[in-house]
Amino acid sequence: MPRKSRTPRANRVPRAGRTLTALVLLLITVLAAGCGKPGSPPVKGPRPDALPHYRVDHGFRLPDSPTWSKAKRRGYLVVGVKEDQPYMGEKDPATGVYSGFDIEIAKMMSASLGFDPKTIRFRTIASANRETALQNGQIDYYVGTYTINENRKKLVGFAGPYYMAGQSLLVRTDENDIHGPQDLDGKRVCSAAGSTPYQRIQHDYPRVQLVGYDTYSVCVDNLLTFQVDAVTTDDTILQGYAAKVPDELKVVGKPFSKEPYGIGVPRSDNALRIALDDALAVNEKNGNWQKAYDATLGLSGRPATPPPPIDRYPAS
Ligand code: GLU
Secondary structure (H helix, E strand, C coil): CCCCCCCHHHHHCCHHHHHHHHHHHHHHHHHHCCCCCCCCCCCCCCCHHHHHCCCCCCCCCCCCCCCHHHHHHHCCCCEEECCCCCCCECCCCCCCCCEEEEHHHHHHHHHHHCHHHHHEEEECCCCCHHHHHHHHHCCCCEEECCCCHHHHCEEEEEEEEEEEEEEEEEECCCCCCCCCCCHHCCCCCEEEECHHHHHHHHHCCCCCCCECCHHHHHHHHHCCCCCEEEEEEHCCCCHHHHHHCCCCCEECCCCCCEEEEEEEEECCCCHHHHHHHHHHHHHCCCCCCHHHHCCCCHHHHHCCCCCCCCCCCCCC
């Protein structure tokens, strides 16, 4: 995967830029601590009482799944997630606690598989490393803004989809020239290496100066310090960053792709994939999905769109 601008930050950023970076990071930290202006959305995760309680199915058995059987012997699940995507998958640096819509999906799946969600060991895995993590057995499943597509299906399996996002653009509030991908020629645009939005810009908009990092939070830092002109990825993720610092950042234009989110599983573990499809269907029906959405992603101001139909594709 080609990546540009891999020079360490300290070597690239002039002194004034570093001071600004420090100020911006301080601002984000202050807002994250809940000291923002009145009415700011909570950024440390939802109030615990607003979250649904997922009933653990203690009698659940899935002996045909090697992943489930291994987890059963181990006594807990290891789930791959993101840690820097507000309202989706976010880790509180003080407590180490993960929260967000993807985290709730991971917990409801755990309960359905017979594991108490409190016992999950979350592992942060970047976009470019998801397939390898599943192939190596580093994680049992992955829930982190993970788009289902045919290329990835050659490497991993997907339960779901459980949500539909779309690629969009995040810019500074003082930016008036960027309204969609057609305005990006010659602009510096940042995205995560290995992501579908990165690949789409690379293939469809070759005149863009594309910059790749491991995570979107580094891209946002670069945007706030004037090193790039825009950040591109799913609207879900970008709206989360914009909601944190609405005076500094805005999402512009209409989504220009479809990004159906799936739960990544090891490719050959069809039993696990089907069990997760069943668990999603149950939780969509019993209201847990909606409650989880309202207590997480809904707080970013994004209205709930019903989950797309589950795609129970045949094993190959
Ligand atoms: N949904 C896109 C993807 O799976 C972008 C978000 C991400 O990198 O997680 O590549």
